[in-house]
Amino acid sequence: MSKVFYDHLIVLDELEREVNRTALSPSEKEELWQMIDEIIHHRVLGCVMDNLPSHHHHDFLTRFHDAPHNDALFVYLTEKTGKDAVKLLKGEIAAVADELLGEFRGKRQRPKRFLTSKKRSKQNPQKKPGRQNK
């Protein structure tokens, strides 16, 4: 059985439904599954590296390489980051899932701060953009 220590945090039912709705050939479907899996691994590792003090990076990577399935990695991360590692990784996985769902639904989920004032006023017609208020 293939397993990584944060597997139980990966609950992507909605994404699974989207994948199942897509008409792909069997090989394309497997490629898609693999890429989603890899995206999650890269993002989780990025999240760990961002939150872990740099002098612990090598130690963590060694532990992860030696036993990717070991639940004790959560204890290690919580101790070294001073944050709840489960909550941290759960949040990151949820964020990736949202982004991937956005890709499936054909929308770029851009944060609101990137919207132009025109688009923002379209979304919220009650508030007028700042410039016009002057």
Place this chain on the structure above:
Amino acid sequence: MRKPTKRLPHPRLQRTAVHPILHRIQAKHHKVKTQLFGKHPHVEKFFQDRGLDLSEIRSHSAKIIGAGALTASFLLTPPSGIKSLPVPQEIIEKLRSRSQSLPDATPKGLLVKSLREILPEKVRPLTHDEEKLLEQIIDRLLGIKAKASLEGEHLNTTFGLIGAEQHLKRYPGDSLAAHGAGKILQAGVAPGLGAWGQFAPTKAELTPSLEEKERWYAVVQTMYLPDWNRRLPYLRDWYRYRKVLIVNTQNGNTVVASIADAGPAAWTGKHFGGSPEVMFSLGGPTYKKGPVLLFFVDDPQNQIPLGPVDYTKGAI
């Protein structure tokens, strides 16, 4: 003046006629990877130095777990045939005597109780001894020769979570209405094909046997088998329509199914899949996910029909 060199896209993006969603996820995949290794180049170097790609972390993990289990079995298995687990007859007799006056002293009730005694609370790959014991109990109670390993082949796990799948397209132009009637149609038809393609090239060539194979199909994670890519031509044929016995470990409902698709993805948290009919038989109309045992059926003469298992024909 030197011409500016055209930057080639990522190798995965260089193909043509890629499904749009696949293209978008490929681009996302490339971006995420570049971001991680751009920000933390020592991570890339760490894995490079160890000859491992982060994308292979699951197969790497499977190898470590496999090696650990093997070592443990060498170190912990008593050398002189002394088993820590009781013999199957002992379990069955114990349960039978304990529940003689109870209404569930049926083969099905005994199977559920035996499974409760043997199986761990959470799904995990079973040990060789646990699998052997279960094989014998199934043989005694159901009269079916179920094997965790058959002809040297073994799945990554025999005790895992099964999830509901959709109907599969059996021939070009197949429609949902042709798959039966009633609640069983609610699952819909998968838009793509199963891992082994269509069951028949035309509707006229769809035999009753193939129809049964789709009706009672199972999905297993062949793509995560450690030697899948290395032995692809052989394994692809070996697994195609391979008969398996699926036991709902919570209620004892049992189905004989044939493997007709590969999956589910590792990130779904599930290990097997079942057709709408299989899921209905295992747990009723609302059953979508649950723990099951999945063993190969040793049936070279093709005598065991697909579908729900009749306990009254057991060999107890």
